[in-house]
Each structure stands twice: as structure tokens, then as C-alpha cells.
Amino acid sequence: MTRGNRIFMACIYWAFVLYVFVPLILMILMGFKDSKFIGFPIRSWTLDWYTGVFNDGAVVSAFGYSIAIAVLSTLVSILVGTWIAVLLEGRKFVGRAVIFGLAVMPALVPGIISAIAFRIYARGLGIEPGMGAIIWAHAVHNVPFVVLVVMARLSTLPKSQLEAARDLGADPMVVFLRITLPYLIPAIVGASIFCLLLSFDDFVRSFFLGGYDPTLPVLIFAKLRSGMSPEINAIATVALVVTAAIGIWAERFTRRMNKDSQS
Amino acid sequence: MTDTTPLVRIDGISKSFGKTVALEALDLDIAQGEFVTFLGPSGCGKSTTLRILGGFETPDKGRVILDGQDVTKLPPDRRNVNMVFQDYALFPHMTVARNIAFGLELKGMGKSAIKARLDEIMSFLELDGFGDRYPAQLSGGQRQRVALARALAPDPALLLLDEPLGALDAKLRGQVQKELKSIQRRTDKTFFFVTHDQEEALTMSDRIVVMNKGRVEQDGTPEELYFHPASRFVAEFIGETNLLNGQVRGMEGDDVIMDWHGQTLRGHVAPGRKVAQGPVTASIRLERLGFGKERPATQNAVQGRVIGATFLGSRMALDLQVEGAADATLKAYVDTTTGTSLGDGPVWIGWDADSMAILND
């Protein structure tokens, strides 16, 4: 490839980086604007919107609500997803392909359809819209990601590890608890973080399955519909900082874990 | 080995995987304290035998008796047999000490007993000070010793070794072979070793079982196998050899008289074995041929000439042709002095009847 071509490609990459970052940076800046009116240019700055947000009970409780939902739904997803992955990986049986297909299906159903289907199903099961319904929907939706991540990790576990443990007197249960499970920890941690973020960021399922209490994305959406304001920027920025920080930490953590187990 | 009941009795086991027959009616006794090696090419059934002894496979037919108890159907965790895996299978998330203690904990030993046993086995295998390291922080040779320590720690009646030297580099391998043999002598444990490497088998074993296509080809000491291979397969698989295709003329005691390209030769068979007249193959090792200008005093002697010589450093490889028979060729190893002194002229080649083994097929 020619040098000119290479520079051209580099320009495209950095242009893409700008495209990805600039909107978010602008949004963050707007949260410090000393005016109710959203728009450029920004002439004076303030922190009032932030103090307002932290004193707003509705925002704080939506934040806590979102976190609680994320944590609980992740626990369910991890348990179920790991179980399915352990069943599917390295085993041949009739119907394996069907179970695998069904296991990853929720991740492929377009958002609105999955939200509607969950809504109808929850009604059929008698689950009222609210926290329980959201947790359930998020858990089901996130199971496929856990299944895929855990299966990928499990496929790299040498069979001789399991046989060695059996050989040294461990029954299958002890083998699972002392060999398989510790080996899966990096995958489980990675998948947990991913599920936490998916749940925390999810709008469409929370929107259709929510009761009176809004999750953070639903609250932002509701506020946006009634007009833009720097207050929303402040809320969104807080949400952004939390998710990006967890994301970066998880990225580093999984990388370190992988490095450890490879060396 | 005064004990008459064997430690392990393999009683007619067969095993097939789908249509592939891995083992066919294998019978074998292993005595306490023996270093037995199963030798053969891949797919010969040696690994299947090992896995059946370990409890990882159940034979289709037959029984495995360990210490007088039928263990054929017992899972690996219920038998007093431990294994050193080909890739060592050390647990990467546990320290060396935790790895070795794994089997001890499951045996129900207490903390101080485990500690004592750990110290003992680790100093025995020269692993002192490695207890807190992780497998990833060890060299290949150290990992191999940890694997051995982990398998020996619970004091198994039988230790299985699945090509445990394959992952080591050639230089280290020779040293580890000696170590392994010495460990086996000092612990007086029964080792069941599986390998495809004939040199490894010859240097370490008390007894070698050569396997081919799910059957035992020959079972004997390294010397017996080397000098008196029972079959063409064994002769060719272990070391290098001359195969002489001739006709049996008759027998004199345990000696077989055969005709080979007009030469009458005398070969050896196991006591009591009878060889019928007809075509036969004999094997004579390359270094067993002697040379001289005069007819040697050995029972077999033919005249020939050197048609090729290759210098190999410590010795020379010679290609020889027997006088008067274009098809009759022999190969020989000689020291360099002898090799260079032979020249182009006719030479006498001689060997004892005892060094020439008459093969089964």
C-alpha cells in the first residue's frame, strides 16, 4: 500500500474518532452552560445543574433503581447463562443446535419486538409492570451474551485438567467447583460487566415493562420529550461517566486476567 | 519380587471406538515395583490401555484387577492409581503446593499431615522453595517434577505416565529419563509408562510391552526385545536392523539352520519354539557384525565387500554386498579405525548364531 493511501486511511480513522467523541464532548460541555437554553455558543459556565441533579430526589432514586435492576438481572443472567454454556460446550446430543439457537435468540430479536413480546408475556404470567418485570426482561435479554462468552472460555479448558482432578480423587462436583469454575472466572467477570452495562443503559425494555418508577434512561427520555435543558446534560453526563468508567475498568481487568492465564 | 500375585492383572480386555478396534483381548500381569513400558506407534492401543487402567475408559470386555480387587468399573477418583499427564495438566490457578496437596485434601488428610507430606515429597523431588510459585512461573522440567510429585503424593499403588517427556527438549530428556528411573527405584513404586519413543523405553524400563494394532507384539526385557525381537514389527520398530529373507532348512536344538542366498546361516529362537521349513526372516543388529581378512571363528561367516561407507563421528555405517549374490546386502556399524582399514577388497563378515533372531513372520 502506498504511503499516501496509508495517511488517507489514518485520516479516516481519526475522523471516525472525532465522530464518535465530539457529540459526547459537546453534550458534556453543555451541562456546564449557565443558561436554560440549549445551544451554542456557551458564554458563561456554571456547576448549578450538577448540584441541582444531586439534590433532585427523582434523579437520585432513578439512578439507584437502575443500579439495583442491573445488579439483580446480571445475577440471574450469569447463573442461567453459565449453566446453559456448561451444558452446550463440548457435548454432543440430539437437539444441541436447537438449544443453542434458542439460547442466543433473545440477543438477535430487534429491540422493540423483544420489548413488546416481554410485555405481553409478563401480562400472561401475571407479572405487573415494575421492577420485577424489568429485571426479568433484562435477565432474559442478557443470557445470550453470557452463554457466548462462557462457552468461548470453556472451549479452551484442556480436558486433561478435569481428568487430572478426577484422577486425584475429586468427584465430578468437586471438579466443577475447584477446576471448571475458577477457570471460568475471567469470563464470568467480563460477562457480568457487560450485562451490568447493557441493563443500566437499556431503554426500550425498561420503558415498556416499567411501572411508575423510571429507570435512569427512561427518566432522561421523559425529560427530553418535554424539552431540552442543561439539567438533562448533567444527568446524562453522570450516567456516561459511570458507564464509561465501568467499561474501561472491565476492559483492563479482563485483559489482565487473560494475560495471567496465558503466561 | 517374591510375591506371586501380581499387583495388576489385565484380563482379556477389548475396546473399540466406533469401528476402530483399539484393543483386542489384552492379557497382562504387572508385578509390584516393576517399571513397565508400553511402546508402539500412535493408535496401537497403548494409550487406551493406560486410560483403562486410570479409569477414564471402560473396556468393552474383560476385567482389570488391582491389588486383588476388580476395579474395571470404578471411576478414576475411586482407584488408588494416579497419573502424570502428557501436558502435565497442572492446575494453573493453584500454586505448586496447592497442586500437590489437591489429592491429599481429598484423601481426607488433616492440615499438619498434608504439610508434612508436602515437605517430604517436595524435598524428595528437589522442589523445595517452589511451593508458592504458580505453574506458569516454572520451567518445563520443573513442571514435569511437580506433575510427578502431585501424582506420587497420595501414595498410589500404580503410577501411570502418559508420554510425560514429550514436551521436554532433547537435552533435558536424557537427564529426566535417568531421574525418573532413579525415582522409581527409590520409591519402589510400580510405573506404567506409555511412549512411542523406543530409546526412552530401552533406557528406563524393566520390561517393555510392544503394541501394534491393539495387540501385544512382544513382552520382555529391553535386552530381549533388542537382540531377540520376536517379529519383523518389533525388529524394525526398535533400533536398526538387517532383515535376512531366507529358507529354513531345519533345526538343531534351539538353533535354526537357514539358507540365505546360498549361504548357510544359523539363527536363534526362543527355547522350545519350533520353526517349520519354508521361507523365514531373520534379524541381525548392525553393530553385531564383525569383520576380518581371515574367516572368523563365529558360527556364521560370509564373504563380501564394502560398497559404501558413511562417517558418523563416533562410528561408521557400512553398506556391504555378499560375494556372488547381488541381492544379498547388509548394513553394519563399526568403529572408525576398522571402517577405514577395510578398503575395497573382499572381507569376511561374521556373527554368532545367538545374535541372529529368527522372526515369527
Next chain:
Amino acid sequence: MPSDTAQIHQRPGTSETPTFWGRMTRWTPYRALVDVIYGSPRRQFLILAIFPLIWVLTQHLGPMMQMARVSLTSAYPVAPDTETFFTLEHYMKFFGDSIFWQPFFRTLAFAFVFTFCTLIITYPVAYFLARHVSRRNQMLMLLLLLIPFWVGEIVRTYAIMILLGNTGAVNLVLKTLGLIDRPIPFMYTSFSMGVGTVYLTALYMLLPLYSALEKLPKSYNEAGADLGAGAWTRFRRITLPLTLEGIGSGCTLVFLISTGFYATPVLLGGPSTTVFAETIAGFFHVAGDQWPTGAAFATIMFLAALALTAMFQRIIKAMRKGDAR
């Protein structure tokens, strides 16, 4: 060395209490449990399989089946003392009114166009990352792109609103440069929706493309150059065919995701850009019992999306096969 032999054969005393794992495996209820679970390979498999099987059937398949069932029922939720019956009327409604099928086709068209745009935009980025950046930097530069994607759908949609608004950054820049007098109304058009959709889905295209390109040995291209192929020919004849699989999975993902967007079109689109997701959602917002109609429409959309992606996968497969010849 006889002393060693004696040592190694010494049997440890067993009077001490076992350690945790030793105690656990000797505990009678535990042993009974293990015997029950692992009694036979068949039973072990059944115990392992039964929960996942029930879960995927009731939780993964269940909602979709229930949705399909409701879409064929006359009324849902069922009011007391009313009979419900099988009907296709909810499906008929879809074809009956352009207010329904127009958004449907608009959604598919949008999804097509936006998927294509995402592909065009991210391919060079993935190519650059996989081909022109050292291993070490690759990970860092990829991570740089990942960070914004951890941020949620709503927040990022809002960021686009601020970027494209009449008093937004783009209009400000254009005005300052003297290119325009009055702000360009980007917002509430298919353009703003496109920018938003691409912004939200780019990652799902980028990652499959990147991993496909990264797997491709550089030597192929060098061999091509050696045989005299120009840059464009090399790309068309070597790189493109060998990354078709990555293109296929990236496009499938982005297509499925963008058909399912609800909040983004609501916030970025206008009356002329109503998508099917909004139509479907409408049936669940109004107080009246329109759930079966909503379910029918969602089913139509699901089947259409499935059929289109299946078709697309077949095309990609055929193209790959064609090239292998």
C-alpha cells in the same frame, strides 16, 4: 537410597480432622447428593439439561410464541365474561391502511440504507486498524473507539440532538465560517435519524469487520501485488471476498438492531419519518385494547426481519462460494 524409600512409603496419620474439601466429600448428605446427580451418565445429563431446556423454552421462545398467539386472538388482555376466538383480522389491518404499511416499508428502507452507510464508514476504519497499526497500538486504538459505545442509547441520541440542533455545533461552525446565514434544519429528518443510527450501531459493524480483516494474512495482498495487481484490484479480488463473512455478520447485526430502534426515531425523527417501531408502540400506549394488533404488527416485522437477514446470509454464502471456484 533406602532411607528415601522408607520416607516415601510412610503413611500419614489419619487421626487429624480433614481439611475443608476432605470434610465436604466425606459428609453423608453431600455424598448422597453426588450419588444422585452423577449416578449414571444419563441421569447426570438429564439433571444438567433439564433447567436450561425449560428456561430457553419458557423464557426465550415463550414470549415470542405468546406474542404470535395473541396476534391471532380477537381480544387481549381478555376482559371478564368475554369469549375470544381465532382471527386474522389484526393482520388484515396492516394491509388495509397506508398509515400502517408505509412506516413498515420506511423502516426496512431506512435500515437498509443506514446499514450500508455504516459499512462504508467503518470498513476503512477497521481496515486501517487491522492492517496499518502495530499489534500493541491496535488494542489501544480499538479500546479508544469502544469507550463511547459503553454509553447508553438515550445519552448518545441526546448527544446527536445537541450536535445537529438549529443552535447546535454543526450549524454554529457553518455560520461562523460564513457558509450559511440561517441554520440548516438537520433535526427531525431522515438525515438526523441516519446520523443517530450510524452513531449507535457502528461498533457492531466495526468489530466483525476488524476480526475478519485481522485474521487475513498480509502475505495474500503481497502475493497479489507480486502478481501485478493494483491496489483497487487487490482490494476487490482478495481482501473483499475474504472478509465477506465479517461483512455478512456485521450487516446482519446492524440491520436487526436498527429495525428495532424505538427511542432514536422518536427523539431524532419527525412526522415524516415515523418508523414501524413507533406504530407498534402506539398500540400499547393507548388505553384501548389494541394489544393483538400490536402483537400482529410486531410479528410481521419479526418475520420480515428474519426473512431478509436469511436472504442476505444466503446471498453472502453464494458470493463466497462463487469466489471459491
